[in-house]
Amino acid sequence: xxxxxxxxxxxxxxxxxxxxxxxxxxxxxxxxxxxxxxxxxxxxxxxxxxxxxxxxxxxxxxxxxxxxxxxxxxxxxxxxxxxxxxxxxxxxxxxxxxxxxxxxxxxxxxxxxxxxxxxxxxxxxxxxxxxxxxxxxxxxxxxxxxxxxxxxxxxxxxxxxxxxxxxxxxxxxxxxxxxxxxxxxxxxxxxxxxxxxxxxxxxxxxxxxxxxxxxxxxxxxxxxxxxxxxxxxxxxxxxxxxxxxxxxxxxxxxxxxxxxxxxxxxxxxxxxxxxxxxxxxxxxxxxxxxxxxxxxxxxx
Amino acid sequence: xxxxxxxxxxxxxxxxxxxxxxxxxxxxxxxxxxxxxxxxxxxxxxxxxxxxxxxxxxxxxxxxxxxxxxxxxxxxxxxxxxxxxxxxxxxxxxxxxxxxxxxxxxxxxxxxxxxxxxxxxxxxxxxxxxxxxxxxxxxxxxxxxxxxxxxxxxxxxxxxxxxxxxxxxxxxxxxxxxxxxxxxxxxxxxxxxxxxxxxxxxxxxxxxxxxxxxxxxxxxxxxxxxxxxxxxxxxxxxxxxxxxxxxxxxxxxxxxxxxxxxxxxxxxxxxxxxxxxxxxxxxxxxxxxxxxxxxxxxxxxxxxxxxxxxxxxxxxxxxxxxxxxxxxxxxxxxxxxxxxxxxxxxxxxxxxxxxxxxxxxxxxxx
Numbered sequence: 001x002x003x004x005x006x007x008x009x010x011x012x013x014x015x016x017x018x019x020x021x022x023x024x025x026x027x028x029x030x031x032x033x034x035x036x037x038x039x040x041x042x043x044x045x046x047x048x049x050x051x052x053x054x055x056x057x058x059x060x061x062x063x064x065x066x067x068x069x070x071x072x073x074x075x076x077x078x079x080x081x082x083x084x085x086x087x088x089x090x091x092x093x094x095x096x097x098x099x100x101x102x103x104x105x106x107x108x109x110x111x112x113x114x115x116x117x118x119x120x121x122x123x124x125x126x127x128x129x130x131x132x133x134x135x136x137x138x139x140x141x142x143x144x145x146x147x148x149x150x151x152x153x154x155x156x157x158x159x160x161x162x163x164x165x166x167x168x169x170x171x172x173x174x175x176x177x178x179x180x181x182x183x184x185x186x187x188x189x190x191x192x193x194x195x196x197x198x199x200x201x202x203x204x205x206x207x208x209x210x211x212x213x214x215x216x217x218x219x220x221x222x223x224x225x226x227x228x229x230x231x232x233x234x235x236x237x238x239x240x241x242x243x244x245x246x247x248x249x250x251x252x253x254x255x256x257x258x259x260x261x262x263x264x265x266x267x268x269x270x271x272x273x274x275x276x277x278x279x280x281x282x283x284x285x286x287x288x289x290x291x292x293x294x295x296x297x298x299x300x
Numbered sequence: 301x302x303x304x305x306x307x308x309x310x311x312x313x314x315x316x317x318x319x320x321x322x323x324x325x326x327x328x329x330x331x332x333x334x335x336x337x338x339x340x341x342x343x344x345x346x347x348x349x350x351x352x353x354x355x356x357x358x359x360x361x362x363x364x365x366x367x368x369x370x371x372x373x374x375x376x377x378x379x380x381x382x383x384x385x386x387x388x389x390x391x392x393x394x395x396x397x398x399x400x401x402x403x404x405x406x407x408x409x410x411x412x413x414x415x416x417x418x419x420x421x422x423x424x425x426x427x428x429x430x431x432x433x434x435x436x437x438x439x440x441x442x443x444x445x446x447x448x449x450x451x452x453x454x455x456x457x458x459x460x461x462x463x464x465x466x467x468x469x470x471x472x473x474x475x476x477x478x479x480x481x482x483x484x485x486x487x488x489x490x491x492x493x494x495x496x497x498x499x500x501x502x503x504x505x506x507x508x509x510x511x512x513x514x515x516x517x518x519x520x521x522x523x524x525x526x527x528x529x530x531x532x533x534x535x536x537x538x539x540x541x542x543x544x545x546x547x548x549x550x551x552x553x554x555x556x557x558x559x560x561x562x563x564x565x566x567x568x569x570x571x572x573x574x575x576x577x578x579x580x581x582x583x584x585x586x587x588x589x590x591x592x593x594x595x596x597x598x599x600x601x602x603x604x605x606x607x608x609x610x611x612x613x614x615x616x617x618x619x620x621x622x623x624x625x626x627x628x629x630x631x632x633x634x635x636x637x638x639x640x641x642x643x644x645x646x647x648x649x650x651x652x653x654x655x656x657x658x659x660x661x662x663x664x665x666x
Contacts, residue, residue, distance in 0.1 A: 189359050190392040192379040194453055195409040204405070208395040 034265035041259075052266035063254075063263050067270075069242065070250040077246065078225040081164045085221055086214065088165065089172025094206070096177055110170040122234025125163040129235070149236060153243040156236045160244055163231055168224070172217045179213035180206060212286070219282045223275060247271055302370040302383075302461035304333040304356065304494065309365030311351055325351045327518040328365065333462070333496065335370075338488050340509035341498045344541070348518040349498045353464050356496065357384045369461050385454020386464040390471055391446030393438040399425070400434040403452050410457075424452045427487070444476045448483075455491070462494035469504065481508060502542050514538045530585070531647075536654045539583045545614060548589065550622040552582040554650050562620030564599040569646040570659025578653035586625035588647035591615050591632060591639050598640035617641060 035052055037045040058064040096106050113121075129149050131137040140147040149159040183205060191201045229248035232238065238245035238253075245253075251271065255264030311326040312319050321327065326348040333339055341349040354360040356367060358379035366375045374382055394402050403421045412420075425431045428448045433441060438449055447468055454463050465484075469477045485508060488495050499505050505512050506526040513523040514537070521535035522528075533539035533547060540546030553560040557571045559582050566582070594600055601619035606628060613628040617639060626641055628634075650657045 184390065184392075186388040186390060186392050189354075189357075189379070190386070190388060190450065190453075192359070193357065193384060193386050194406040195380045196405070197409065200405075200409060204394040204397065 031265045031268050034261045035269055036262075038262045048262060052262045053270070056263070056266050056270060063267075066242075066250055066254075067247070067267060070245055070247045071274075073244070074226055074228075074246045077161070077164075077228070078222055080161055081168070081225050082218060082221055084161070084165050085169045085172050086218060088169050089217065090176050090210070090214075092169065092173040093176035093180055093210075094202075096173070098181070107174070110174055113167050113170050116167070118230035119234055121163065121167050122231040125159060125166075125231070126235045129159050151240055153240055156240055156244050159235060160232045163235065164225065164228070167231070168221060172221065175213040175217045176210050179210035183209045215282065215286050219279065219286075222278065222282075226275060226278075302494065303335045304462060305366075305368040305371070306331050306333075306356075307366040307368065309352075309355065309362050309367065311348075311355060311360060311362045311364075324363075324518055326355070326362075329520050330365075331513075331520065331523065333494060335494055336492045337494055337511055338485070338509045339494075339496045340505035340512045341496060341515060342500065342502060342505040342512055342541075343515035344500055347515040349500075349515045350466055352515070353386075353466055353496065353498050356462070357386045357464050358382045359386075383457070383459050383461045384464060385451075385457065385460045385462070386466065387447060387450045387454065387468045389467045391443055391450055393446050393449050395437075395439050397438060398435055399430055399438050399441070399449060402438045402449050403430075403434075403456055406453050406457055420456050420458070424456045427455070427490075428452050428483075443471045444473070444480055447472065447480065451484075451487075455487075460493065462496060465495065465497040465499075467499050468497075469499075469501075477504075484508065502544075506542075514541065516541070532649065532656070533583065534656045536581060536583055536651050539585070539649075543585060543587075545586050545625045547583045547585045548624045548626075549581050549583045549651070550624070552580060552650075554580050554582065559648070559650070561599070562622050564619065566599060566643055566648065567645050568648055568650070568659065572650055572657060572659045575650070575657060576652045581651045581654075582648050583651055584643060584648045586614055587627055588644040589624055589626035590642045590644075591617065591626050591628045591634065592642045593635070594638050594640045598642060600638060600640050602637045603634055603639055615639070 036048060036050070038048045038051075039045050052063075055061045055063045056067050059068045092110075096110075097103050116124075128134045129137045129147075131141045131148055137147060137149075146152075147155050149155040187205050187209075188201065191205060196204065227248060228246055229252070232244050232246060233249055233252075236244045238249045247267075248271075251264055251267050254260050254267060306329055308328055308330050309326065310324055310328040312324045314323050329352075341352060343349045351360060355362050358374070358377060358381075362375065366373055368374065369382070394405060397405065400421055403424060404417045407417045407420060421434075422431075425434055428451065430445070430448060430452060433445065438446065441449070451463070451468075454460055469480060472480060481504065484495070484497075487493075497505070497508050499508075506529075510525060511523060512526055512529055514521050514529065514535075516535065516537040522533065522538045524534075529538055529542050533542070536547070536549045539549055550561055552566075554568070554572050554575060556573060557568050559566045559568055561582065568582075591603075592598065599619055601617040601624065603615050603617055604623075605616045607614050607616075614625050615628050615634075617624045617626050619641065624641060650659060
């Protein structure tokens, strides 16, 4: 077998490789470099081995304590918004019209929150929730609820969660809607003939057909909410106290506030690993589910 | 099990009271489907056959007219309340369920006791040769097995009035098509069910059905046995849609017992004295036009092409400015292009504006 050797491909690959190296691999290596050293400024570095990592993963240390506290907060936040956004997104998708001019109208309305920059979303809700001039904050307080996201932990969490639901439920809904639209009419007609109830149609047809887009939606929303920074930073600044300080906010505090580059680098790497591992697990689950679903030909 | 009557049924997908006739996907039709019959609805895409099927199953509510099941008006009843089973073009199966659960689904939805469901599912699975697959996920089966499951979901209900098939063999491999079709025929014989089969494939229609209903442009143009459709097409469309090649339909002047085609006289078996106004054509199937050596008194033309279909040969013969497909007798080889055409007079039909005209056959000529 004579394979034609064509080295020209390198000319096409090399620029990409250079750009990726410059923009991703080199900075990442810098982070790895920082994570194993300590510095007192003046560009003087001292070898610290896995010291920062040990400290980070030890809950009794100051760094470890902060890391685990923010990690649990982050996981709780992701769990709450997924528990709200996924069912809500499905319900919204089911309620959306399937034909006519209202389809385009709904799609545009749904897409609007997705198009607003993160910090603008944060600013909107920061003002919206203020008890003195914000429409929501003012109204709630006048209805007798003592709502103040600056001083009350629960109110701060509620505001951040509602903001995220407002911002991202459309994404889940749009994905589900795409999944629903791909179901041929014959399925609904067959279900009608089979005498299926509305609930049975949802369980037997719609949910299985949305299965894959839902996995994508959950994956996207998990990653995004796990990395959330801008909106809570703008609205609550991580407070009151540390109650809405998520990992990314903690990371910026350590890196830019205290200028502890070694600790921040170690935290970055662990943070990154968590996200990669979760994505990998999701990816595996998704492809396995897909393989199971593919009909085996000639196996009657 | 039921007799189905369509009474002055018509449907338009547009809404309004004064719609022009061409707005109707299904033009007014009245007909009866007898209990236990095997029917085929045959026609090209867009002729309204699926609309008619969906009206019977209740997926579409007709703009006017009534549907009666055994004399009971079901026009306003939903699909669920009609006791109809339908098999769609693409297999519809519930992905997450096993074959057994798929078959049990219609019974479960109707609240049938568990023991009865199990018994009935076992019976139907046996009938459709699905027993070995009962516990497998339905998604893993091939297209033909999936179609059997869709059919089985219809059969498990012992109260079905009719089973409707909407081009069910479209996605089936050719070698399995034949097998599945014979299975359908066998089921029809065994179960004494009314079956209505929509297709645009004449082979499927003619082999499956004992009554074929041909539709064209929203109208039922003829309904009859395969033989009737072949021997006496009531409409020129039936003539060229059924048969391969289709019927020769050529413009002609008809006077009494004679037709004038491209300047040639063709004798007819019947007499046509009072023809309605309109475009007059004669139609004759290629099987009944024979190519012969030129001879005086016969229609002469030029051979353009001979198609060998294996056991039979058809020639394309130009006569003046009309073309005929004609049978080339075994062993006949034309010397040169010039040939004659011999028509079987009793097989020639006369059409006025595409509709057949009855001639008066005072003296029978064979």
